[in-house]
Amino acid sequence: MPSYTTADIRNVLISGHGGSGKTTLVDAMLFASGAVNRKGSVTDGSSFSDFEKEEKEHGHSIFSCVLHCDHQGKRINFIDAPGSPDLVGAAYAAMPAVETVACVVNAQNGIEVVTRRVMEAAKERNLPRAIIINKIDMPEIDLESLVSRIQDTFGAECLPINLPSDGGKKVVECLLGSEGASDFDTVKRCHAAILDQIVEMDENLMEKYLGGDEPDFSALHPAFEKAMDEAHVVPILFTDAKAGVGVMELLDAIVKHFPSPLEGNLRPFVYGEGEDEKPFPYNGDPNRPLLAHVFKVTTDPFVGKLAIFRVHQGKCSGQSQIYIGHNKKTIKLGHVFHLQGKEHKEADFVIAGDIGAVAKIEDLHTNDVLHDDHALDSVHLKPQVFPTPMYGLAITPKARGDETKLSVQLSKIAEEDPTFKWHTDRQTHEVVINGLGEMHLRLVLERLGNRGLHVDTKPPKIAYRETIQTKSEGHHRHKKQTGGAGQFGEVYLRIEPMERGGGFEFVDEIFGGAIPGQFVPAIEKGVRELLDQGAIAGYPLQDVRVIVYDGKHHPVDSKEVAFKTAGKYAFKDAVLKAKPVLLEPIVNMEVTVPEDKMGTITGDLSGKRGRIQGQDFIGGGMAMVKAQAPLSEVMQYQSQLKSVTGGQGSFAMEFSHYEPVPPQVQQMIAAQYKPKAEEE
Numbered sequence: 001m002p003s004y005t006t007a008d009i010r011n012v013l014i015s016g017h018g019g020s021g022k023t024t025l026v027d028a029m030l031f032a033s034g035a036v037n038r039k040g041s042v043t044d045g046s047s048f049s050d051f052e053k054e055e056k057e058h059g060h061s062i063f064s065c066v067l068h069c070d071h072q073g074k075r076i077n078f079i080d081a082p083g084s085p086d087l088v089g090a091a092y093a094a095m096p097a098v099e100t101v102a103c104v105v106n107a108q109n110g111i112e113v114v115t116r117r118v119m120e121a122a123k124e125r126n127l128p129r130a131i132i133i134n135k136i137d138m139p140e141i142d143l144e145s146l147v148s149r150i151q152d153t154f155g156a157e158c159l160p161i162n163l164p165s166d167g168g169k170k171v172v173e174c175l176l177g178s179e180g181a182s183d184f185d186t187v188k189r190c191h192a193a194i195l196d197q198i199v200e201m202d203e204n205l206m207e208k209y210l211g212g213d214e215p216d217f218s219a220l221h222p223a224f225e226k227a228m229d230e231a232h233v234v235p236i237l238f239t240d241a242k243a244g245v246g247v248m249e250l251l252d253a254i255v256k257h258f259p260s261p262l263e264g265n266l267r268p269f270v271y272g273e274g275e276d277e278k279p280f281p282y283n284g285d286p287n288r289p290l291l292a293h294v295f296k297v298t299t300d301p302f303v304g305k306l307a308i309f310r311v312h313q314g315k316c317s318g319q320s321q322i323y324i325g326h327n328k329k330t331i332k333l334g335h336v337f338h339l340q341g342k343e344h345k346e347a348d349f350v351i352a353g354d355i356g357a358v359a360k361i362e363d364l365h366t367n368d369v370l371h372d373d374h375a376l377d378s379v380h381l382k383p384q385v386f387p388t389p390m391y392g393l394a395i396t397p398k399a400r401g402d403e404t405k406l407s408v409q410l411s412k413i414a415e416e417d418p419t420f421k422w423h424t425d426r427q428t429h430e431v432v433i434n435g436l437g438e439m440h441l442r443l444v445l446e447r448l449g450n451r452g453l454h455v456d457t458k459p460p461k462i463a464y465r466e467t468i469q470t471k472s473e474g475h476h477r478h479k480k481q482t483g484g485a486g487q488f489g490e491v492y493l494r495i496e497p498m499e500r501g502g503g504f505e506f507v508d509e510i511f512g513g514a515i516p517g518q519f520v521p522a523i524e525k526g527v528r529e530l531l532d533q534g535a536i537a538g539y540p541l542q543d544v545r546v547i548v549y550d551g552k553h554h555p556v557d558s559k560e561v562a563f564k565t566a567g568k569y570a571f572k573d574a575v576l577k578a579k580p581v582l583l584e585p586i587v588n589m590e591v592t593v594p595e596d597k598m599g600t601i602t603g604d605l606s607g608k609r610g611r612i613q614g615q616d617f618i619g620g621g622m623a624m625v626k627a628q629a630p631l632s633e634v635m636q637y638q639s640q641l642k643s644v645t646g647g648q649g650s651f652a653m654e655f656s657h658y659e660p661v662p663p664q665v666q667q668m669i670a671a672q673y674k675p676k677a678e679e680e
């Protein structure tokens with residue numbers, strides 16, 4: 001067994017916008033705690049966290065990385081996440097593995113796109129949060145107004161538990177102490193503010209405190225931790241990760257105040273399927289059956305496939321025989337590891353609350369549940385919401401014959417990255433890759449290149465959809481006499497629009513055996529064929545209900561194929577009469593730019609058929625514009641933004657919904673559509 005227990009563990013996700021100093025901070029904490037004997041640095045490629053070849057080349061994090069240190073007899077696991085808006089999926093994917101999300105804020109840039117994203121995502125997932133304001137050494141920063149902006153944006157419960165002092169050369173405690181000089185505000189006031197907030201969690205504490213007693217700080221932890229669990233407190237701490245200021249104090253706060261696995265909020269594990277689904281009542285007892293969740297898989301150059309998991313209950317070792325979800329077959333783990341960046345340290349046990357890894361088990365995939373008791377067969381984590389990747393590229397291998405290799409590698413990358421998707425377009429036969437932005441896909445292409453796969457790229461087709469706007473009737477009679485046996489089938493149907501996102505429904509209302517039951521599936525098959533092919537511009541139809549209610553058959557000549565054709569063309573007949581429209585994907589955009597560029601950005605977005613939904617000065621000389629725009633207009637936004645702001649802005653884009661395209665756009669697209677000549 002390890003020297004620490006479940007109660008001694010702290011799991012912290014270090015997230016926030018790129019360049020805020022997350023990786024530097026993790027390197028600083030590892031060094032300060034003595035976990036490593038030199039201080040890693042992102043600037044010279046010696047970071048323990050940014051160890052991948054691509055990360056060193058680009059000079060920033062691309063993947064999430066698991067590291068740990070021991071401090072005051074406690075084990076702290078860190079997950080250092082990349083901070084580019086394009087790579088935010090890595091932070092979301094790691095959230096089920098931690099009790100606390102620490103969001104690092106750049107003292108110079110203030111609240112940025114990813115700051116908001118992770119703060120909101122953690123809140124939605126019911127995860128305690130902390131805010132670390134880093135780079136307090138930078139010149140011309142206004143920390144006091146940054147704190148109030150944070151409170152305006154994320155709530156008054158964001159309260160400093162220390163403050164910078166001596167011009168940012170050190171920090172002064174204001175939770176456990178009330179004395180000392182600070183660079184802004186006063187320790188006394190901050191001390192009172194945070195205590196006021198915490199004592200609300202505990203009546204006894206409250207009574208004493210109101211009676212004028214200072215609470216017993218050694219007994220403060222339960223109330224503080226509970227306040228974090230309930231988002232009643234979001235502690236703010238200050239650091240200069242480069243110089244190591246506030247780093248020891250941060251480690252102290254993590255072990256003293258942050259929730260342990262026994263205290264933090266439960267992750268949403270459920271069991272049973274469909275309507276029988278119930279929350280699964282697990283706890284961090286290492287002696288109960290194993291419940292572990294794979295939150296990341298990666299390909300390691302030395303050990304091959306590496307699955308990184310969080311143990312939520314029970315424990316495992318190299319000897320453990322485990323099941324993966326529903327699988328009946330047991331698997332021996334072989335070896336289990338603790339991770340320190342690229343280093344794998346063999347572990348005797350990975351106990352409840354801890355993070356571990358196992359190598360070379362090809363059957364293990366992201367989101368798998370490992371357990372050792374059939375009672376847990378159907379336990380799984382409720383599916384998490386990830387941003388839908390909308391940014392696309394069509395790719396073809398430069399070398400002929402590389403198609404299979406390409407699909408193998410793309411599948412691997414998709415498994416390692418929940419916000420990367422790929423598919424082969426049914427019409428163009430192009431391989432289309434989708435990511436959150438240009439940079440995301442550039443990194444994917446690079447990774448393919450590193451694996452010997454070079455591809456040509458071009459913009460893919462937009463994923464338009466078709467739908468109908470009114471009810472209508474359709475009819476088709478299919479009759480064919482070719483030499484011997486004939487074909488006969490006749491179908492009457494009705495169609496009606498369903499609400500957006502409703503998909504497709506097929507209803508059989510055929511009365512009195514007008515069409516024998518055995519042919520109904522063939523009709524549906526024909527209908528679905530058109531659903532796939534579309535009726536006006538070759539895009540899939542959606543949000544339509546098809547009700548087949550009458551027809552005719554022939555005792556000899558009626559065949560499935562005849563009803564399939566009749567179904568398809570009756571449906572087409574109906575669609576063309578139901579005011580069909582083309583739908584286009586609309587994305588939510590969040591653009592952060594220097595204040596003086598705000599007008600240019602809103603003007604530019606309006607010109608792109610965008611709707612401005614809000615604009616805000618967010619401090620630090622920056623403004624944020626929220627808008628919705630058709631994807632087809634903002635496909636190249638990365639380069640457009642760059643040219644408008646001289647490289648200063650950043651943006652995030654995610655799928656929102658489908659909307660009808662303007663009539664002239666529909667006409668243009670439909671005119672380009674040349675349906676394959678088809679024999680009826």
Ligand SMILES: Nc1nc2c(ncn2[C@@H]2O[C@H](COP(=O)(O)OP(=O)(O)O)[C@@H](O)[C@H]2O)c(=O)[nH]1
Nearest residue numbers: 018019020021022023024042134135240241242
């Ligand atoms: N002045 C100063 N620079 C810092 C600090 N923390 C990080 N940096 C620098 O900021 C840059 C980005 O740091 P990095 O750790 O990669 O940021 P990340 O993208 O959030 O992981 C690097 O050049 C760091 O050396 C800090 O506290 N003060």
Ligand SMILES: [Mg+2]
Nearest residue numbers: 022023060061
């Ligand atoms: Mg980093």
